Amino acid sequence: MEKKLVYTGKTKDVFALDNGNFLLKFKDDCTGKDGVFDPGENAVGLTIDGVGDVNLRMSIYFFEKINAAGIRTHYVSADLNNTTMEVLPAKVFGKGLEVICRYKAVGSFYRRYSDYCTEGQDLPAYVETTFKNDEKGDPLVTKDGLVDLGVMTGKQYDDLKAMTQAITKIVADDLKEKGLDMYDIKFEFGYDPEGNVMLIDEIASGNMRVYKDGVYVDPMTLNKLFFA
Numbered sequence: 001m002e003k004k005l006v007y008t009g010k011t012k013d014v015f016a017l018d019n020g021n022f023l024l025k026f027k028d029d030c031t032g033k034d035g036v037f038d039p040g041e042n043a044v045g046l047t048i049d050g051v052g053d054v055n056l057r058m059s060i061y062f063f064e065k066i067n068a069a070g071i072r073t074h075y076v077s078a079d080l081n082n083t084t085m086e087v088l089p090a091k092v093f094g095k096g097l098e099v100i101c102r103y104k105a106v107g108s109f110y111r112r113y114s115d116y117c118t119e120g121q122d123l124p125a126y127v128e129t130t131f132k133n134d135e136k137g138d139p140l141v142t143k144d145g146l147v148d149l150g151v152m153t154g155k156q157y158d159d160l161k162a163m164t165q166a167i168t169k170i171v172a173d174d175l176k177e178k179g180l181d182m183y184d185i186k187f188e189f190g191y192d193p194e195g196n197v198m199l200i201d202e203i204a205s206g207n208m209r210v211y212k213d214g215v216y217v218d219p220m221t222l223n224k225l226f227f228a
Helices: 051-068 107-113 143-148 154-177 219-226
Strands: 003-008 012-017 022-026 029-033 044-047 075-079 084-087 097-104 122-131 181-191 197-200 208-212 215-217
Touching: 022 051, 051 075, 051 084, 051 154, 051 219, 097 154, 107 122, 107 181, 122 154, 143 154, 154 181, 154 197, 208 219, 215 219
Parallel strands: none
Antiparallel strands: 003 012, 012 022, 022 084, 029 044, 075 084, 097 122, 097 181, 181 197, 181 208, 208 215
């Protein structure tokens, strides 16, 4: 099948296929600073052999579970030999929207709201949305903001929130079986030509905050524990 490079990303390249779908090529480049891996950084900081492969493996594992649960995603198939994933075409909301689901009050949530909670306090699958904008520090945006700015409809937001909570439960329950506790996870969503919301991008260890026996598990260690 013919493929044409349409976008070069930090951790993945995107190719257009002649069947109308797209191909994501997972790379071993990671975001970080001064040679230290950090999923929150906005620049490539290092290359770790095999990280593209393990990110793809985890994405396949969860996308297949989520598809089987009847939740719409862009996942079609994958080729581990070439570290690629075929996906359906999808438009992003606005210039890109990140959706975080939180089970615990940690990280930026705790920094913002520490007057009202204790660190590590349980949260009821709290969903928050941020615009992808490195220069502005990925600003938070509410449902009203998204609707009033024309980024999405109220129904799309309601669908996105329900899907986020359902997907988070699938991932968290799976990790729990392995003795791991997920505190929060970050997703990206888009929509198909009919406007239906779908999960896009990847589901990898670098997008989730996971603890074991109260101790933080870094993404590379999480990969080893997950596939042990």
